[in-house]
Amino acid sequence: MHNAAFRALKLNYVYLPFAVTPAGLPGAVNAIRALGMAGVNLTIPHKERVLPYLDGLSAEARRIGAVNTVVNHRGRLIGHNTDGRGLLMALRSAWGLSMRGRVVCLMGAGGAARAVAAALMGAGVKRLIIANRHRDRARRLARAIAGRSARVRVIALSDLSLGRIAVDCDCLINATSIGLQAGDPRLISPTVVGRFPYVCDLIYRPAMTPLLRDARAAGCRTMNGLGMLVYQGALSFQLWTGRKPPIAVMKRAAEAFNTSI
Numbered sequence: 001m002h003n004a005a006f007r008a009l010k011l012n013y014v015y016l017p018f019a020v021t022p023a024g025l026p027g028a029v030n031a032i033r034a035l036g037m038a039g040v041n042l043t044i045p046h047k048e049r050v051l052p053y054l055d056g057l058s059a060e061a062r063r064i065g066a067v068n069t070v071v072n073h074r075g076r077l078i079g080h081n082t083d084g085r086g087l088l089m090a091l092r093s094a095w096g097l098s099m100r101g102r103v104v105c106l107m108g109a110g111g112a113a114r115a116v117a118a119a120l121m122g123a124g125v126k127r128l129i130i131a132n133r134h135r136d137r138a139r140r141l142a143r144a145i146a147g148r149s150a151r152v153r154v155i156a157l158s159d160l161s162l163g164r165i166a167v168d169c170d171c172l173i174n175a176t177s178i179g180l181q182a183g184d185p186r187l188i189s190p191t192v193v194g195r196f197p198y199v200c201d202l203i204y205r206p207a208m209t210p211l212l213r214d215a216r217a218a219g220c221r222t223m224n225g226l227g228m229l230v231y232q233g234a235l236s237f238q239l240w241t242g243r244k245p246p247i248a249v250m251k252r253a254a255e256a257f258n259t260s261i
């Protein structure tokens with residue numbers, strides 16, 4: 001996706017994958033400075049662990065407590081988090097849906113859910129309902145993002161709880177990892193899923209998760225996580241290069257990759 005974008009804009013950059021162990025993280029961060037890299041993306045398990053090794057954080061990354069993008073400003077490494085804004089842009093692009101004034105139910109309270117919850121609050125949702133297997137983790141997330149308003153509520157990740165709130169909700173977002181593996185159990189029953197007008201799964205591989213299949217069969221509008229992947233990448237691209245990202249090129253490359261494996 002990034003290399004396709006660099007080629008399209010004739011930029012002298014290359015995007016490379018590096019497998020970094022937790023023990024290797026401090027050395028890898030120093031290598032960004034030593035090798036003069038423009039920046040990096042980070043993924044699990046480094047998104048939170050990298051914080052002490054950076055020179056600064058964007059307000060967004062500080063609020064989320066995790067970094068997915070590092071920008072090298074002449075040796076000063078600044079951490080950003082583009083995941084949540086990436087999802088908002090994908091929702092707007094796919095459905096023309098703004099989150100202002102919406103009631104959203106978010107399943108999950110891990111790293112991706114933190115980024116999405118912070119972005120939804122920033123976008124002005126009316127109410128955010130968080131459902132997670134471990135309720136303590138959901139409560140911690142709710143406390144971290146709630147601010148002064150009382151717009152965040154935590155419920156059990158169960159058919160009963162989700163069934164009760166669905167009628168008032170605009171959108172259901174799955175930010176758990178359930179659906180990644182073939183044979184994963186259903187998070188909630190098809191009847192309950194069908195009560196949400198819009199259903200989004202952050203998972204993009206497989207492109208059609210059991211949740212999305214149930215939602216589509218029930219007539220809901222559905223979206224997988226590929227759009228979020230593209231837009232979070234586009235925001236990173238802009239941070240590294242200062243150039244407007246060629247979204248259509250990035251989307252095509254991501255779609256080709258997703259269907260090729």
Ligand SMILES: NC(=O)c1ccc[n+]([C@@H]2O[C@H](COP(=O)([O-])OP(=O)(O)OC[C@H]3O[C@@H](n4cnc5c(N)ncnc54)[C@H](OP(=O)(O)O)[C@@H]3O)[C@@H](O)[C@H]2O)c1
Pocket residue numbers: 044083107108109110111112113132133134135137175176177178180202203204225226228229230232
């Ligand atoms: N589209 C994109 O660009 C994008 C970006 C980032 C992440 N993602 C996707 O988002 C998902 C979550 O990633 P993450 O980084 O947030 O992972 P994470 O920090 O490990 O969080 C995992 C989440 O899944 C829940 N979970 C795991 N096993 C479960 C089970 N058996 N039953 C119910 N809930 C379960 C966890 O609940 P507990 O807290 O109770 O353990 C937690 O809420 C992944 O599928 C990832 O691929 C997509």
